[in-house]
Structures are given as C-alpha cells and as structure tokens.
Amino acid sequence: MNTQGKDSTPDRYGVVGHPIAHSRSPFIHARFAAATAQSLLYDRHDIPPEEFATQLRALFATGFRGVNVTVPHKESAARLADVLTDRARRAGAVNTLAVQDDGSLLGDNTDGAGLMADLAYLGVELRDRRILILGAGGATRGILAPLLAAAPATLTIANRRLERARELQRAFGDLGAVDACIYEDLPQRVAAHGGFDVVIHATSAGMEGKLPAIERTIFAPDAFAYDLGYAPGDTAFVHWARAAGVGRVAQGLGMLVEQAAEAFFLWRGVRPPTADVRRELELTNATPAPHHR
Numbered sequence: 001m002n003t004q005g006k007d008s009t010p011d012r013y014g015v016v017g018h019p020i021a022h023s024r025s026p027f028i029h030a031r032f033a034a035a036t037a038q039s040l041l042y043d044r045h046d047i048p049p050e051e052f053a054t055q056l057r058a059l060f061a062t063g064f065r066g067v068n069v070t071v072p073h074k075e076s077a078a079r080l081a082d083v084l085t086d087r088a089r090r091a092g093a094v095n096t097l098a099v100q101d102d103g104s105l106l107g108d109n110t111d112g113a114g115l116m117a118d119l120a121y122l123g124v125e126l127r128d129r130r131i132l133i134l135g136a137g138g139a140t141r142g143i144l145a146p147l148l149a150a151a152p153a154t155l156t157i158a159n160r161r162l163e164r165a166r167e168l169q170r171a172f173g174d175l176g177a178v179d180a181c182i183y184e185d186l187p188q189r190v191a192a193h194g195g196f197d198v199v200i201h202a203t204s205a206g207m208e209g210k211l212p213a214i215e216r217t218i219f220a221p222d223a224f225a226y227d228l229g230y231a232p233g234d235t236a237f238v239h240w241a242r243a244a245g246v247g248r249v250a251q252g253l254g255m256l257v258e259q260a261a262e263a264f265f266l267w268r269g270v271r272p273p274t275a276d277v278r279r280e281l282e283l284t285n286a287t288p289a290p291h292h293r
C-alpha cells in the first residue's frame, strides 16, 4: 500500500531477523526506492525469537507499513499475520508483512516467485527436466509449489531425515508427483534414471560451510547447480559443484533481489527494475570468503 502524499514523512519498512547485521536488504530496497522515485525508509532490526511478536506489534504501532522477515522468524510471522496469501499458506512461512488499508496485517511469501524470476533471468529450463532438491526444511517448502507448476519431468527431495521429505511429498502431492528419499538413496536413483538436470541446495548446513552427504554422480551432463543461500565468493555447495565439474552454477543472490522486488511491489504497487542491483551485488560479493581460499 502506498500512503505517500498524505504527509511528507517517508513510509517506514525494514527487515527483521536474528542475526541481521549482514543483510543486503536495506541496500536493495534503497536502490529500488531511488529507481522508482519512492520516498521510504528501510532499516534492519535484530529481534530474538522470544520477542518477535511484541517487537513487531510495536513497530507497526509506530507506523511501519511493512517488513521483510528472515531466519528464524518466517513461521512466527505466518502466525502473526491476520491474513495469508495462498502461497504463504502453502509455504507455512511468511517473508513479507504488509499493513493493508483496513489496518490488518497481510502475510505473503515471495521466496518462490523470487527463485522463479532468478531462474528465468539465468535462462534455466525446468519443463521436462529432472529436478533434485537437497533438504526438506522451510526453504524447500517455500519453493515447491512454483517448481511443480513448471512441469518438470521428475522432482526428487533428498533429506537426512526421510520423514521430513515424506511430509513435503504429502503436503504438495496435489500439485505434482514428488519423490522423497535420503541422500544415500541418490546413487540408486541415478543408476536407474540418470543424473539430475537441476540440483537445488536448500539445507541450512551451508550456514556453517557444511554440505549434505552427496556425490558428484548426481549431476546429469550440462546440469545446473543452484544454492538458495549466498556467501561472499562461492557458497560451500557452489564451490563443491564447480569442483565436481558443473559448468552452470549460481547462488541465491539473484533470488534475494527478485524476492525483494516482489515485496516492494506488494508494498508500493510499483515493480522496481532489478538488473542494476543484481550486477552491483554480484560485484561486491565476488571477494572469496577466507574459508574458501
């Protein structure tokens, strides 16, 4: 919602997470605001889990129009919202809260749309391709619906704990066939059907620079490897995929920009251009992290 013009005070937005110090969202939204001539303020808020609801209510009471929500608050944000969009309900998680005209709080999830916009930008085909998702947590839940809607040949979720992959198989089965397995079953899948064309890393192991127990044989020739996470230089998964001989790799910086653009659109009713911000972020992110040197 755009309340600009009612008075001269810029509308306030922000990102909430824990930790949040390294979030790129303030940079991205400042660029979007400049590119679309929108007057707004956007800042970071480090909020511990037990204070999420009270601090969020306080922000909205002081006039905030919306916030982005990141780890570990996305499920709490879904509970806080008065109304959920269909995609947020499916995801069971909210990454964007917006105050509506009637004062109620709308919870949306723009992560899946952000991923799809990024894959389109990168020219990655999904239709009739064999997709493998590593991990069965909240990140996977947020992207499953649009991936299944893209009509892949197969979609496999591999996870340490089989039951969590099975849960997602059940929850999204109405949208398309989902295969669920543990990492140790992947060689057998590959032997039977060949490698995967698109491999998406969606575990939280990467935050500690770790990887699930996977082997390079998961990749089909000309495979594309994508990490939902991002880190200075390469993420551990992108680094590993390159070393495994995968030529087409990307990390989630583009998705970060695209999900932010979707949130900006929800708040302001204006779609910001993303290409320049993507380039700027990629340039500043190109320095390898010490543990990858």
Ligand code: ATR
Pocket (backbone or CB within 6 Å): 071, 134, 135, 136, 137, 138, 139, 140, 159, 160, 161, 164, 202, 203, 204, 205, 210, 211, 212, 213
């Ligand atoms: P979030 O909602 O932030 O994604 P989550 O729901 O706890 O967090 O999901 C984390 C995902 O990362 C899960 O798929 C988890 O695997 P399990 O369900 O088997 O626990 C995965 N994960 C976390 N650490 C991992 C590690 N060291 N190796 C492999 N997978 C890991």
